[in-house]
Amino acid sequence: MKKKFFSVRQLSKLLFTTLLLSAGLSSGSNLLLQDNQIIHAETLDNAIANETSQRTLTIWKYAITDFSQLEPRGDGTVTNPSRELIPGIQFKVERVNKINGGASLTDPKVQTLGTDYEIDSTFTAQTITTDSTGKAILDLGTGRANDGIYLVTELPDNRTGADLAATDGKKIETPVYPFFVYIPQTSRSDLSSLIYDVQVEPKNILEDLLHPDKTINDKKGDSVQAGQTFRWELTTNLPAGLWQIASQTGTIDILDETGNAVDSVEMVAGQPIVYRNGSNLVQPNFSMVDELNSDLTYIPDSAKMQVRQAGGEWIDLASEDYTVSFESSTNTVTTTLTEAGLSKVGSVANGYTDIRTLLSTHVPEGWNNIVENTFTVNHQIPGQRPKSTTPPETTNPKYYTGGFDIEKMEENSEEGLAGAEFKLAISESNANNKIFIASNGNSYAEDANLPTGVTFLTTTSDENGHATFDGLALDWTDANDNNYVENGEVSRDYWVVETTAPQGYELLKEAQRVTVDLTTADDATIELTVLNRPQTSLPFTGGTGRTALISVALIAIVAGATVSFLYKKWKQA
Structure with missing residues (x-):
């Protein structure tokens, strides 16, 4: 057999190629050689990115009520879950470059701008908006010119008009955390192929539009005699996801009032999603706070909580389902669901839709005035910001x-x-x-x-x-x-x-x-x-005629007594 000999030039090329591939493996970068050019691909095992396919990023925006409705992480293809689609949501898309020595870019929650990656200034950031079908598309053109790693950031929900009406006026509670997308992306099911139209399906919890309402004796205005007891009813619909059972294992953030993550909690599939401080439950939580008007006197031990299904009768919660506290310095009554109450009230199986607190007060006897009063509903669910809701002032009962x-x-x-x-x-x-x-x-x-x-x-x-x-x-x-x-x-x-x-x-x-x-x-x-009118002066009773009659009567009485005495003496003689 005739042997094939390599020239020095050919050996040099082979050595150079081997060294470059070794460098790619050791650094974790996504580089391949083709026709002596460096091209972008997600991993070394990927097929070669071509120059002819159209590159697009397609975002489908879905609504969920709580984290128990999360599906498994996306794979870059469309799954079309049976969820409500949200129009009018904007996403900012930027291309990024990995910084040498930085961590691999998998999650912006873990990797840091300036340490692990930088914004690629050669690509102009784009903003795309979901249309009436809840879909937003970023067209990156054909060829490898715009291949790379992209950072996608959901912008605050500023929808108005028809876009907001599409979700019954509910805005997104908390935007999804920014995420990286490789374009093209390696198929999760076939590591030898690439996805050029990467489909992403971020899911958001829509805000709970609580509708708290306060009444007095089940009316918006009422009156009983001052000093007598009357009842206030503090009512609201229940927030969605008050008690959630995780559908999968994962991590969610614990947020403060501004939406910043202050901690995280591990979700365990099949277990309640809760955040604790030691053994004490911190989130979820639910309370109703009534800072009573200063003219009102709270009747001790009168407060209790009730729930009902839609259109049903009110049912008393058990004493272990809630606590009642009264702060005399502020004249404030607070009812708070316990863990037992949260699991009962928030259970989807129980089907409760509304909750209320009943409490009784009175005003001092002889009190004249108009007094109106409101209350506040406070609640927080893991992964969401704390919320406080008060009825509109115009609806205050009186x-x-x-x-x-x-x-x-x-x-x-x-x-x-x-x-x-x-x-x-x-x-x-x-x-x-x-x-x-x-x-x-x-x-x-x-x-x-x-x-x-x-x-x-x-x-x-x-x-x-x-x-x-x-x-x-x-x-x-x-x-x-x-x-x-x-x-x-x-x-x-x-x-x-x-x-x-x-x-x-x-x-x-x-x-x-x-x-x-x-x-x-x-x-x-x-x-x-x-x-x-003064009393009239009536005539005096009696007169001279009456005096004479009295005198005659007296004489007759005396004469009769004398005769009786003399007769008795004569008979004795």
Whole structure:
């Protein structure tokens, strides 16, 4: 056989090629030789990148409700998961170069700009936006000119109009973390082939649009007599993913208020996604905070939490499902779900959609005013920022009472009369039948035995003839019968009965109706003026005729007694 000899020049070329390949292996760089040119490819085992294929980066933007819905990591092809697509989301795409001596570029969370990589200034950064189908495409052209490693950064969600309406007004809670993409990319299933149209499917959690609402006695406005207990209801829909079971193993960030990662937590497939400080659960968390108006007094141990399914009846949570705390210095009531409560309330299997806190308060007896109150829902889920949500100020519920003034005057002199006592009835019929309102808001007959500690509402005119009834319940009427409005009709009619007149004066003979509203408690206006007439001078009983009759009677009595005495003495003789 004829032997083939290599020339010195051929041996030099072979040695140079071998050395270059060895350098590529030792450094981990993605270099190959073709026609004495350096070309880009992802790994040494890849097929040679051609000059004819179209290079594109295609991003599909999907929405998920929580991390338990994450699918396995993408492989550069389209999987088209059954998820909601999000239009109008922008991505910044930059090409980067690995810095010699730096780590291999796999994850921007791990590798550092300036240490492991730098931005390639020869490539102009591009911004692409997902269209109405939730897809964004970056066309890099044909050939190897733009092959390389790209850094993709999701920009903040600034959608408006139709793009925002496509997700029912919900914006992205937290953008996906930046990621590297090789273009072209080695096929994950066939290491001998390249993908020129790399498909990426980042998934985002949409923000929870909580709709907290507060009511009083299940209405937006209500009134009970001052001093009596009334209830507040703090209600909201439940945030999605309050209790998540990981679908796969991985790591998620723990974020602060600004969205910066302060820690991380390992997800374990099949286990709850939780973040702990030692044995104490930190995230997820859920609480409802009610900083009560200073005029309100919290009824101790009155707070409790309830849940319901959509349109269903409210169900009490067990005592171990939540805690209640009251801070007297700030007049604040806080209810917080425990770990047992979070797992129960957040369980998809239980199907709960709403949660509320009930608590009771009262105002001082005789209090006149309008008091409105709001509350805050606080919650945080691992991988999301902490959130605080408060109902719109225009929806604050209102508690209110009213009062009125009485002026007791002498009929002609217009001087005030002291000592007139008045009671109050809820209707004219009650007034006529002496059924009066008591301090507990109920009505009783005047001669009834009242419950312990209960007295009739009574006022007595002072030396100037002035008397007041305060803290009275009012009726609220509005066209939509669901929202309290300042200019709505808020009033109630009461009947005043004078039960004791001043010395020397006649009682008022008829009950007097007074319409009480939100303005009548103002002492500048007298709602009821009561004129008392002096008692008439009736004739003295008796006279001269009567005196004579009395004298004759006395004489007859004496004479009769004398005759009886003398008769008895005669019989004894």
